[in-house]
Amino acid sequence: MTDVVLHEQGNSRKTATLYFQLAEDLAQAIANGTLQPGEKLPSIRRLSAQRQVSLSTVMEAYRELEDRGLIEARPQSGFYVRAARGFAVPDLTQPPQKPSEVVVDPLLAPAELARLHDLKVDFGLAILSPKLYPNQQLQRILAQVTRHDPDILSDYGNPIGDLELRRQIARRSLIWGGQIDAEEIIVTNGAIEALNLCLRAVTQPGDVVAIESPAYFGLLQILESFQLKALEIPTHPQTGISIEALELATRNGEVKACVLLPNFSNPLGSLMPDENKRRLVELLDTRGVPLIEDDIYGEFYNHGERPRPAKAFDKTGNVMLLASFTKMVAPSFRVGWVVAGRWHRELEQLKFINTFSTPVPLQRAIARFLENGGYDHHLRRLRKACAEQVNAAVSAIQRYFPGDTRLHVHVPQGGYVLWVELSARVDTLELLQRALAEGISFTPGPLFSPSNSYRNCLRICCVEPWTIRHERAIQRLGELAGDF
Amino acid sequence: MTDVVLHEQGNSRKTATLYFQLAEDLAQAIANGTLQPGEKLPSIRRLSAQRQVSLSTVMEAYRELEDRGLIEARPQSGFYVRAARGFAVPDLTQPPQKPSEVVVDPLLAPAELARLHDLKVDFGLAILSPKLYPNQQLQRILAQVTRHDPDILSDYGNPIGDLELRRQIARRSLIWGGQIDAEEIIVTNGAIEALNLCLRAVTQPGDVVAIESPAYFGLLQILESFQLKALEIPTHPQTGISIEALELATRNGEVKACVLLPNFSNPLGSLMPDENKRRLVELLDTRGVPLIEDDIYGEFYNHGERPRPAKAFDKTGNVMLLASFTKMVAPSFRVGWVVAGRWHRELEQLKFINTFSTPVPLQRAIARFLENGGYDHHLRRLRKACAEQVNAAVSAIQRYFPGDTRLHVHVPQGGYVLWVELSARVDTLELLQRALAEGISFTPGPLFSPSNSYRNCLRICCVEPWTIRHERAIQRLGELAGDF
Structure with missing residues (x-):
């Protein structure tokens, strides 16, 4: 270095x-x-x-x-x-078949690592570079909106959200065939609040929740705080959760809810085919298990059309779909939303008592940005940048990581995180310590599993335009991994 | 009418x-x-x-x-x-001595009433008139802050809050003798999020929480959603919760937390004397019962100095103090804060997983408003307006309400709500229906009690400059009450 x-x-x-x-x-x-x-x-x-x-x-x-x-x-x-070196074909993950108590080590969270170490390259935080956001544009819109109607600054707002924004969200759902009405939408303080509210609505402490494996540690932290148990379901790095495994797991009635990211799950980046989504929705509906669908990465597709959320196949209101403008438009605004199906009234009430409402000026500014067309242009640029960053990281890992490394996908289909499986010899918790000593951070596999599986895996977030710094950091990580 | x-x-x-x-x-x-x-x-x-x-x-x-x-x-x-007609001296309330399951009827909440009825005069919503807020000033500050540094729009921010704002909050705590450090403060999405997080930190479903009686129905809704039981403690309309009653109630170890508004509680408007606050803090510390202190009305004093929060007497970190800028500065910003004492780490973690962070531009704008001195001037005006509104309502009630009406205080010491006790003959749930039919709303007493006490009481919010409309509405309410 x-x-x-x-x-x-x-x-x-x-x-x-x-x-x-x-x-x-x-x-x-x-x-x-x-x-x-x-x-x-x-x-x-x-x-x-x-x-x-x-x-x-x-x-x-x-x-x-x-x-x-x-x-x-x-x-x-x-x-x-030269001919490129290939990677092994990824397999279905094999988590334990019993529910686990959830205990997340907060010291391994990327934000905590960033706070405690002087990092030169941070592959841990899933926070995209400020350069990728339309800050100037949004700043002007926010100023316009509040200058034109300063009284919105003292407006508590409708707890379920600003109608202008809810209409825009409803309108955009047409793109993936959603028949969502503005009245079904509840605006939240980011997707994370929506996730909290959905779990509060349908679970009790001690309940079992089915999740992907590996699963985002933020979800695990929420499960932990509500004293929910997690049942990790085998998941394919390309096609997502195994419907067969979920079918077996939901037979005994123990599972009370299921939380999934069908579109570009974090950390696997998997994308469920439409047919799987349809089967998923039917299965959970039959079993009476609510599906909480987190679609925060749905807009980050690399090619083709925007993938449909599983909600598109929901005929009974058993799917709660949540998403956010945080990663796409304005991280600091904390504006997310949820369509809660048959739990709409419960969610409305819970939103009211959890934070009362979401800041009206910020909702209004996003609504205007969506309405005036700057949004699609921005999304195209953002998608392209993310794809380039991921491609650069994939080729760097290809070059520098030990030969028995598996990348969960050769060409990721969307999102901006990579899940890397190293040789069974490698302990990524130990690797992390060695990397931190050289100013490099990533997220070790066990953080994504309540059963502490995936000790030989790690997540790499590709959040900035690729530079020689990133190239050298991956090279060094590869060398450190090779030392095991 | x-x-x-x-x-x-x-x-x-x-x-x-x-x-x-x-x-x-x-x-x-x-x-x-x-x-x-x-x-x-x-x-x-x-x-x-x-x-x-x-x-x-x-x-x-x-x-x-x-x-x-x-x-x-x-x-x-x-x-x-003419000589003014006096009111009876208020008594200590007498709620049941056993914990109650909490079930709040959402249809009686003021926001729901306002939504469902065409109201001419709304004494139900505790939402101050937009005219009382510095919207123009804040709008300019917000525009300045974001124009000067557009990148804060893509800044996730420190989950515990913007340092500039935390410093201002710490600085202002000196006014009431608080020795609060900026590092102890966690910024939240309004006081309501802080209250949720505090309860999540120190209670389990089924636990008993001691509260004032009557108590704000928003608190009751939160207790309900966490499946907490409420123990209503006798409360004096002038001096607040009875320390003696709390001393008895906490003897058997059943009470796991205590939520109070020592400064201008809602709906009683009571103000605990400093000596009571000191005894309260000592008692709960001895008993190992955390005190969650909601100080959102602390700045709304009518005369004298700003009353001290009970936190000022806390030597062991057993008090969690929460407050907000919502009612004082900018309702739509949803910026509150909490100083969580010995639960700081837990609250930090809970804030992170409940909403991740609070919008940075809004925090920064409030920090600048506090820093540049507009705040104190604004507060003086706001306090004066609230006091005038309350005085006008008190004299109208004096004129028009039946002779056996009790006002909890002759001259309220702060806040902008009034608690009115009518003759035992009057059923305020029925009175509400008759009033709604004439376009007048208020909040009936039973909504403030999990044991459905206070059927003959009601809350009047004085949120707008007093006009002939308000005068006539109080007159009509008095007539309707006289019909019982």
Whole structure:
């Protein structure tokens, strides 16, 4: 790491950035197939002229790509693209078949790690870079909205939310075939409040809740605080929770609710096919088990159309769908929402007594942003940036991680987190300590499991534009993992 | 009511307002002792010249005051102030001595009544008029703060709150002798979130919580949702909860927490003397029962100095103090806070998992408003307006309510709600139905008690500048109460 830091901080910073940028562009072209395995790269002289950089910059970039194992020099001939190393095909996870008491170690939470350590590269926090958000635009809209009607500053607001915003949310649900009425929507302080309210509505302390495995530790912390037990259901890194396993698990009536992220779950990034979603909704409806569906990553698809929430297949009101504008538009606004189906009245009441209402000016500003079309443009940019960040991380892991590493997906279909399975020898809790000592953070696997499974796994969040810092941090993580 | 409405909406609106304003000024002067019982009022001609209004306006005003029973005409002599009718001295309340399951009828909540009925005058909602808030000023500050640093729009923020705001809160605690450090403060989505988090930290479903009697129904709804039982403690309308009764009630170890509003409780408006606060804190500390102190009305004192929270007497961290800027500055911002004493770590964690954080731009705007001195000026105006509204309501009730009515305090010491005890004959649930039919709302007594006590009591919120509409509504309520 020391070299890199010197490079970046010293006089040669500009050169370092130039050659690295060039190397990145070429790596990208190799990753996306523009440059095929076995294909010859342009000569150093030609690329130097094309990119208007010095010969030595091109040479440094080629050396970098050689170091990464992406290209090879053939004597008297030039540089050629090497065949990429593949990853093992991911398997269904195999958590224990009994419910677990939930106890989350708060000291392993990424925010806590960031607070306690001086981090150079933080792959732990799932918080996207401020650069990716439309802050200037939203700032102007917020100022307009409040200047035009200053009295909204003293408006307690409708506890279920501002009608203008609820209408926009309803309108957008048409995109995935939702027939949601504005009156069914309850605005919350972020998706996290919605999740709290849904669980308060349908569970009692001691109840068992079925979850994906691995599952987001934030969910586990909420289960812990309500003294709920978690039943981890086997989950496929590509297609999500196993319907068969869930079918078995819900037979004895013990499971009182099910919390899932069918679209780009965190940390697996899995996406349930529509057919699975339909079967999921039917199964849980038959069993009388409410489905709490967290769709906060649903807009982060890489290609094709926006995936449908499982709620799209709900005919009986058994699905509570929750989502948020936090990760998509304005983290500081804390504006989320929930459509609670047959628990609408309970949720309305719970929202009222948990925080009374959500700040009206912030709701109104988001409504205007949605209405005036800036939103879709912004989402396209955000999706593209996230996909690029994830691709860069995938190829870096491909280059630098030990050969027996499994990536849960070769080409993630959405979201911006990666789940990495290392050799069984590796203990990621120990790896984390070694990485923290070098200023690198990530989230160790056991944090995603109440049974402390996944000791050899870790989550990498790809939240910033990829740079040489990130590249070197992944390289170092790979080396540290190789030491086990 | 019909007459009044015609008056207000017709051509004579200006005249009606003129005479009413004059009558109000005189009633105020009588209420505050500027005009003493037995004193002669100015002649009609003289007052007409002084106030530059017509003779008939003065005559109408005097007739109005005569109707209200405030002045009397003595033949050949003029008008004289009559002796005011006194109210009975309030007693300690006598709730049942056993814990109650809590079930609140949501249909009686003021917000629900306002939603379902077309109200002309709403004494139910404890929501102050938008006119009383510094909306323009705050709007400018919010625009400045976000324009200067648009990146705070994408800032998740520190879950425990913005440091700038926490410093301002700490600084202001010096006023009542608090030695609070910014690091002890956790910012929440209004006081209501803080109350939820405090209860989540120290109770389990089925636990018994000691509360004032009568108690705010919002608190009761929260207890209900957590399946907590309520033990109503006898409370004095002037000096608050009975320490002796609490001493007895906490002997058997059944009470697991105590929630109180020592400063201007809602609905009684009682203010605990410092000595009682000291004894309260010592008692609960000895008993190992955490005190959750809700101080949202602490700034609404009518005279003298800001009353100290019980927290000021806490030496062991057994008191959790919570408050909010909602009622004082910006209802729509939903910014509250809590100092959780020895439960700080638990509250920090609970805040994190309940709503993650509080919107940073709104916290920052309030911090700037506190810092730049507009706050104190605003508070003085707000306090004055509330006191005037309460005084006007007290004298109207004095005039129009049946003779056996008790007001919990002659001159309320703070807050903006009134607790009125009517003759035992009156059923305020039935009275409410009759009042609603005429477009008038208030909150009936049983809503403030899990044992459904206080059927002959009601709460009146004084949230707007007093007008002839309010005057007539109180008159009509008095007539309806007299029908029982």
